[in-house]
Amino acid sequence: xSVLTQPxxxxxxxxxxxxxxxxxxxxxIGSNTVNWYQQLPGTAPKLLIYSNNQRPSGVPDRFSGSxxxxxxxxxxxxxxxxxxxxxxxAAWDDSLNGQVFGTGTKVTVL
Amino acid sequence: xxxxxxxxxGLLKPSETLSLTCAVYGGSFSGYYWSWIRQxxxxxxxxIGEINHSGSTNYNPSLKSRVTISVDTSKxxxxxxxxxxxxxxxxxxxxxxxxxxxGYYYYYMDVWGKxxxxxxxx
Numbered sequence: 359x360s361v362l363t364q365p366x367x368x369x370x371x372x373x374x375x376x377x378x379x380x381x382x383x384x385x386x387i388g389s390n391t392v393n394w395y396q397q398l399p400g401t402a403p404k405l406l407i408y409s410n411n412q413r414p415s416g417v418p419d420r421f422s423g424s425x426x427x428x429x430x431x432x433x434x435x436x437x438x439x440x441x442x443x444x445x446x447x448a449a450w451d452d453s454l455n456g457q458v459f460g461t462g463t464k465v466t467v468l
Numbered sequence: 469x470x471x472x473x474x475x476x477x478g479l480l481k482p483s484e485t486l487s488l489t490c491a492v493y494g495g496s497f498s499g500y501y502w503s504w505i506r507q508x509x510x511x512x513x514x515x516i517g518e519i520n521h522s523g524s525t526n527y528n529p530s531l532k533s534r535v536t537i538s539v540d541t542s543k544x545x546x547x548x549x550x551x552x553x554x555x556x557x558x559x560x561x562x563x564x565x566x567x568x569x570x571g572y573y574y575y576y577m578d579v580w581g582k583x584x585x586x587x588x589x590x
Contacts (some may be wrong), residue, residue, distance in 0.1 A: 450572035
């Protein structure tokens with residue numbers, strides 16, 4: 359049961375900027391930081407953005423994250439073919455006392 | 469580099485108990501939470517629960533009655549048991565290292581196992 363809501367799909371041509379939204383509530387995004395995971399086809403998820411806007415070592419700077427109130431967003435600028443993947447937002451939920459994930463967004467490079 | 473290697477039975481019958489283990493190589497076991505996440509075919513990610521090196525656990529409320537996560541610090545391993553499985557428990561199960569700072573204000577999973585496919589079928 360996903361508590362965080364994302365659009366099911368997003369797309370763009372190479373070089374374009376794509377933005378994915380993530381909507382939550384006061385008990386999760388409103389209270390804690392947001393992370394983003396990238397899942398390439400047939401592979402395990404990979405941490406892409408943590409603590410709202412921090413990139414782990416090795417993640418290109420064309421990936422960026424932001425948060426405002428109970429929503430967050432992931433932006434991919436200069437879209438590349440290798441960015442075609444599923445993207446999930448996540449945050450700790452204080453009411454559930456557990457990690458909650460977004461519904462996931464499939465990014466397609468046209 | 470920390471690596472997680474996971475294993476366990478891949479085919480179960482309804483009502484049986486799912487059992488998976490995840491071993492941690494190349495890094496400290498203490499100071500982190502160790503999590504299990506699953507992904508049904510074609511669907512999104514679901515957090516199952518977590519444990520720290522001292523055995524403190526948190527579970528997804530929707531699975532809590534059937535889940536047990538345990539730790540063996542002598543082997544740097546942690547395990548998942550899910551009882552009374554049904555077809556709805558068919559999924560890829562992942563283990564992951566979780567970092568929690570300032571309570572759970574900063575919480576993220578930075579290292580993941582490759583996943584184990586578990587199928588429940590009669």
